[in-house]
Amino acid sequence: MNSPEKSRKNLSGIEIQRCYGAEDIRAFDAARDLGVPGVFPFTRGIYSTMYRGRLWTMRQFAGFGSAEESNRRYHYLLQQGNMGLSVAFDMPTLMGYDSDDPRSRGEVGRCGVAVDSVTDMEVLFRGIPLDNVSVSMMINGPAIVLFAMYLVVAERQGVKFRDLQGTLQNDILKEYIAQKEWICPPAPSLKMINDIIGFCVESAPRYHPLSISGYHIREAGSTAVQELAFTLYDGLTYVKSALDAGLKVDDFVPRFSFFFNAHNDFFEEIAKFRAARRLWAHEIKKRFHPANPDSLALRFHTQTAGCALTAQQPYNNVVRVTLQALAAVLGGTQSLHTNSLDETLALPSEDAVKIALRTQQIIAHESGVTDTADPLGGSYYVEWLTDKMESEAKSYFDKLDAMRGMVPAIERGFPQGEIHRAAVSYQKEVDARERIIVGVNSFVEPERSRVSILKVKDAVEKKQVLRLRQRKKSRSAKKVDLALNRLGGVAEASGDLMPAVMEAVRAEATVGEICEVFRRVYGGYREAALI
């Protein structure tokens, strides 16, 4: 006899039926809601040929220790078939401190690469032609500084700005919501973002100046619906903010990109990606009336869920990552990072990252899932779930609209509170074994499997501090002072920051020195410590 049937809920708490049929999607209109790939509302993908025309970019996020060590890792990844780079900076860089700042003690080069000045950046991209390799940089609070450094390195490589590809994360809203690496309060931060967007519209039209990120929101414990809703609403906030700064919608919205998480629930994730495209297309059309259809197409990068990896039985992570990566591909991602099996223990070793990359290559070249666009389109369940994700995200939009936008919502702790509650209830479900995590709360083994992990040596910090001090001695102090003073003046006058930051970077001013100007003029940011 069968045991009584339990109700099933996905990770967003949406109740899933035993089976789906035509009656569950009666309101669904294939021509209107699905359309064809490459055409509004882009539910089936943003390109007509999808992966037949071009595979997604296999882009492994990496960076640790010194610029030299990270540069070696980048060359290794490119040799292994990685198609684009993605730079991880260390904590001091993410927070706008130099390696010799007292707050940086113990953190230099630990979970990303240490970059203090443009010379470090030059070493980081040694032998990597920036007009050929697309580079994504996970940097937010001090994004304008690192972007200026990237531009100056391109200049020194003889690369024209108009040939630069790649992406700057530059998404401060999700920092306040989730990742929590910031420098300044929302208003001046949004101003910096607009200056960067404006620069790219004028001078670097192939570069993506903003990657609106749900990844970190999800890692902080949100549900898939919350990830979808808060991320897209952040996107709408940036569009509005850039329009208010005088930019034109069709000049910059086509250069926005998104960054989502691929978690464990396979169909929920696929539905999330499809819903994201359709929702964005409709909302941009309704709210901002662009003329260019490219403004309606949501392109995105995906990273498999770091928070779904387990320290217990780490080889199981290879299988988890495979399923998550497959969901991203079936969801139509433009770019993908697959996590390595050892990442709950440390930064990935060379061997671990190779398996992660091979996972993508196997999906791309062996599985056949790239042969046709949106292979799950029309499935009763997938269409029902796509609709459901979209409508639940929309009800968050209504709440956020009622709060007069994302910035006021952040100031009253709304998205942070929603995410925290979701994280607590997920943990309770895991602890109560209502959610099975293989190797953690079921199928447990007494001993942890051992894997050899990457270690960043203590000497990295000493060396980096020494190098920074030498560089400060060898540069022209007068030029640095002049450039920093000028930057302070521009910031106070609310002028265009890009030229002034580039001048400071050329004078070898450091990340910490430039960010100190921002801290002085704009003030720092702190959040309420609430539980």
Added chain:
Amino acid sequence: MTPAQESASQLSKKLRVLVAKVGLDGHDRGVKIVARALRDAGIEVIYLGIHNTPAEIAASALQEDADAIGLSIHSAAHLTLFGEVIKLLKANNANDIVVFGGGIVPGEDIGKHQRMGVKKIFTPGAPLEEIVRFVKSIGVETRRARGARRRSLASSPPPTLLRKRRNKPKST
């Protein structure tokens, strides 16, 4: 008060635990869940939030008269930063405050932490119940010693370390 009465009054006092992120990383999902679970278990929790320096944590623990400090870290700077907290507590004669932590800490570093004076490190996958049980087990002796210190602190000037509290967001 007889010693027995004194001990009873000490033990009836709620355990006070200071919980904080140390260093620059902002990954506060775990620390907030743990802080909430401890509070739900009847423990008095002082949550300091993110981006705290070791000096700020040690000073707050002294001023808040904490029985224990729970530190969370995901930036791989644990050996340096936990070490500094322990050093500062010792320098202030407060090494009876129990220090425990959690985050991304590889197995081989756990022993180093214990030798340094960190009582316990919880790694990913640790059930909340286990963490609550650990904190509740902070011994009678420890709390009695803390009680003695409480009394001596009351008659001495406050520690010289800077104290930092974060109550509201500051904007321009």
